[in-house]
Amino acid sequence: MPHATVEAPVVRADGVGVALGGQHILTGVDLSVASGEVLALLGANGSGKSTLVRALLGVVPTSTGTVQLFGAPLGPSAPWSRIGYVPQRLPAAAGVPSTALEVVTSGLLHGRTLRLPHGARRRALDALAEVDLADRVHQRVQDMSGGQQQRVLIARALVRRPDLLVLDEPTSGIDIPTQATFVDTVARLRESGTTIVVILHELGPFAPLIDRAVVLRHGRVVHDGAPPRPRGDHADSFHDHTHAHPDPEPPPTGPTLSVEVGP
Amino acid sequence: MTWDQVVEMLTSPLMQRALLAAVLVGAAAPVVGTFLVQRRMALMGDGIGHVALTGVALGWLVGSWANLVPQDALAVPGAVVAAVVGSIVIELVRERGRTSGDLALALMFYGGIAGGVLLIKVAGGSNANLISYLFGSISTVSTTDLWWTAGLAAVVLGVGLGLRTALFAVSHDEEFARASGLPVRMLSMLVATIAALTVTIAMRVVGLLLVSALMIVPVAIAQLYARSFGRTMAAASVTGVAVSVVGLVLTYYQDIPPGATIVVLAVLVYGVAAALRPVLRRPQPVRDPHPDMVDDVLLADDDVDEVCVETPDPAAPGR
Numbered sequence: 001m002p003h004a005t006v007e008a009p010v011v012r013a014d015g016v017g018v019a020l021g022g023q024h025i026l027t028g029v030d031l032s033v034a035s036g037e038v039l040a041l042l043g044a045n046g047s048g049k050s051t052l053v054r055a056l057l058g059v060v061p062t063s064t065g066t067v068q069l070f071g072a073p074l075g076p077s078a079p080w081s082r083i084g085y086v087p088q089r090l091p092a093a094a095g096v097p098s099t100a101l102e103v104v105t106s107g108l109l110h111g112r113t114l115r116l117p118h119g120a121r122r123r124a125l126d127a128l129a130e131v132d133l134a135d136r137v138h139q140r141v142q143d144m145s146g147g148q149q150q151r152v153l154i155a156r157a158l159v160r161r162p163d164l165l166v167l168d169e170p171t172s173g174i175d176i177p178t179q180a181t182f183v184d185t186v187a188r189l190r191e192s193g194t195t196i197v198v199i200l201h202e203l204g205p206f207a208p209l210i211d212r213a214v215v216l217r218h219g220r221v222v223h224d225g226a227p228p229r230p231r232g233d234h235a236d237s238f239h240d241h242t243h244a245h246p247d248p249e250p251p252p253t254g255p256t257l258s259v260e261v262g263p
Numbered sequence: 264m265t266w267d268q269v270v271e272m273l274t275s276p277l278m279q280r281a282l283l284a285a286v287l288v289g290a291a292a293p294v295v296g297t298f299l300v301q302r303r304m305a306l307m308g309d310g311i312g313h314v315a316l317t318g319v320a321l322g323w324l325v326g327s328w329a330n331l332v333p334q335d336a337l338a339v340p341g342a343v344v345a346a347v348v349g350s351i352v353i354e355l356v357r358e359r360g361r362t363s364g365d366l367a368l369a370l371m372f373y374g375g376i377a378g379g380v381l382l383i384k385v386a387g388g389s390n391a392n393l394i395s396y397l398f399g400s401i402s403t404v405s406t407t408d409l410w411w412t413a414g415l416a417a418v419v420l421g422v423g424l425g426l427r428t429a430l431f432a433v434s435h436d437e438e439f440a441r442a443s444g445l446p447v448r449m450l451s452m453l454v455a456t457i458a459a460l461t462v463t464i465a466m467r468v469v470g471l472l473l474v475s476a477l478m479i480v481p482v483a484i485a486q487l488y489a490r491s492f493g494r495t496m497a498a499a500s501v502t503g504v505a506v507s508v509v510g511l512v513l514t515y516y517q518d519i520p521p522g523a524t525i526v527v528l529a530v531l532v533y534g535v536a537a538a539l540r541p542v543l544r545r546p547q548p549v550r551d552p553h554p555d556m557v558d559d560v561l562l563a564d565d566d567v568d569e570v571c572v573e574t575p576d577p578a579a580p581g582r
C-alpha cells in the first residue's frame with residue numbers, strides 16, 4: 001500500500017490478545033488497515049471476529065498488545081468523530097420506547113462531545129433517508145423488523161460521516177434487495193475514500209468491493225491477503241443481481257484457503 | 264371543595280412548602296426513573312432508599328453527639344452521602360455483571376435498612392421519626408428542607424435534561440457508546456448519582472420505602488402511550504407532578520398519609536391508563552406493514568414478466 005508509508009494506518013493492532021470470562025478469545029492478532037482500504041473479516045461462528053472489532057474500538061479491554069486508530073492510542077484522545085460502528089445487533093429491547101430518529105441522533109455524540117451539535121435533527125433525518133427509512137423516523141425501533149433495525153444501526157454509524165466504518169455482519173438476515181442497497185452504500189463510501197472493515201460470512205455481493213481479507217480461526221489470524229475463494233460456489237450466484245462485475249476478484253495468490261461458511 | 268377552602272389551603276405556609284416540594288420531586292423523580300427503566304434498573308431506587316436510611320441515622324447520631332438543634336439537622340446530608348456511596352457501589356456491581364454481586368447488593372440493602380432502624384433508636388429517635396423517614400412527612404417540610412429539595416432537584420433536572428442525549432446513548436446501547444469513545448463509566452455513575460440525589464429529596468415526600476415508586480410508576484404510565492423516549496420522559500414528569508399535587512391536596516382534607524396516598528394514586532392511574540389504552544391510543548399512522556419490495560423468491564404462480572428485465576412493449580395491446 002503506497003498510503004501506508006505516508007500516513008499512519010487507520011487501524012493498527014499489534015499482538016492484540018483478549019481474554020473474556022477467563023478464556024483467551026483472541027491471541028496475538030496483528031492487523032493494519034490502510035486509509036481507503038476495504039477489509040473483509042472472515043471466519044466461522046465463534047472464531048472471534050466480533051470480539052476483534054470490539055477490541056479495536058475499545059468496547060472490550062485488551063489483555064495484551066496495543067491498538068491505534070488514526071495513529072492515536074485508544075482512549076479519550078482517539079479521533080472518535082471519524083469512526084462509525086455498526087454492531088451485529090440492537091441490544092435487547094429496554095423498557096422505554098425509542099424512535100429511529102432518537103437512536104440515530106445519539107450517533108452524533110462521540111468522545112467528549114456530550115451535547116448535540118447544531119442541526120442534529122436535520123443530519124439524523126438525512127442519515128435515515130439515506131437508508132430508505134425516511135417514512136419511519138418516528139417509529140419505535142423495538143417495533144421494526146430485523147432488517148429495518150439493521151438499517152437504523154447503519155444510519156446511526158453514518159450520521160457522523162465517519163472516515164472509518166466498521167460493520168459487523170451488516171447483511172445477515174437481510175433480504176437480497178436490501179443487501180444490494182447496503183452494497184451500494186459501501187461502494188459509495190469506498191468511492192469517497194472511507195476506510196471500511198466489514199465482518200462477513202461470505203463475500204457474496206460485497207466481493208467486488210473487497211480489497212483484502214483477513215480470516216480468523218480460533219482467535220488467530222490464519223490468512224491476510226487477497227479475498228479467499230468461498231467454499232462451494234453458491235456465492236457467485238449473488239453477483240448478477242446487484243453488480244455489473246462479471247466475476248469475483250482474481251483468484252487468491254498466496255496460501256490457498258477456503259472460508260468456512262456458516263449454515 | 265369551595266373556593267375559600269382552596270384559598271385557605273394555598274395561603275397556609277405549611278401547605279405552600281409542601282406543594283413546592285411535591286412539584287419539584289414529582290417533576291424530577293420520573294426524569295431519573297426514565298433512565299433507570301431504560302437501563303433495566305427499575306429497582307435501583309429501592310435499593311438506594313434502603314441504604315439511605317443508614318445515612319439518615321448516622322446524620323442523626325452525629326447531630327445528637329454534637330448537640331445540634333434540631334437533632335436531625337444532619338439527616339438529609341447523611342442521606343445524601345449514604346445514597347451516593349450506595350448508588351456508586353450498585354453501579355460498580357452492575358458493571359461487573361457478576362452473579363455474586365446480586366447477593367452483595369441484597370446484603371447491602373437489608374444491612375442498610377436494619378442498621379438505619381437500629382441507629383435511629385440509638386440516637387434517641389422515636390418510632391414516629393422513623394415512620395416519617397420510611398413513609399414520608401411532607402406536611403412537616405421546613406424551609407431548610409425546601410432549600411435542600413430545590414437545590415438537589417435543580418441538579419437532578421440540570422444533569423438529567425442537559426445530558427439527556429448522552430445518558431440516553433449510554434443507557435440505550437452501551438456497546439455503541441463505548442465504540443464512540445463516550446465516557447461510559449462516568450455517565451453511568453452520573454445516572455447513579457442523580458438517582459441517589461432523587462432518593463434523598465423524594466424521602467420527604469413519599470418516604471424511603473416508596474421513593475422508587477415515584478420514579479418508576481409515572482414512567483410505566485407514560486410509556487403506555489408515548490412512542491418515543493423524549494415524550495415518555497416528558498409525560499412521566501407531568502404525571503409525577505400531577506399525582507404528587509393531587510395526592511397532597513387529598514391529604515389536606517382527609518387524615519391520610521401523603522406518601523402512600525400519592526403512590527396509590529399513581530398505581531390507580533396506571534391501572535386506568537392500561538385499561539383504557541386500547542380505546543385511547545392514537546391509531547398508528549396508516550401504512551402498509553409490508554412495504555412493497557422486490558421479493559427474494561419467485562413463486563410458481565408469480566407473473567415472471569414483472570421480475571424479469573424484459574422490457575415490455577408499451578404499444579402491445581392488453582398491457
Ligand SMILES: Nc1ncnc2c1ncn2[C@@H]1O[C@H](COP(=O)(O)OP(=O)(O)OP(=O)(O)O)[C@@H](O)[C@H]1O
Pocket residue numbers: 020021023025043044045046047048049050051052088
Ligand atoms: N463476554 C464474553 N464472555 C465470554 N466469552 C465470550 C464473550 N464474548 C464472546 N465470547 C466468546 O468468544 C468467542 C468468539 O466470539 P465472537 O462473538 O467474537 O465470535 P464471532 O466470530 O463474531 O462469531 P459469529 O460469527 O457467530 O458472530 C465465542 O466462543 C464466544 O462464546
Ligand SMILES: [Mg+2]
Pocket residue numbers: 049050051088168
Ligand atoms: Mg459476531
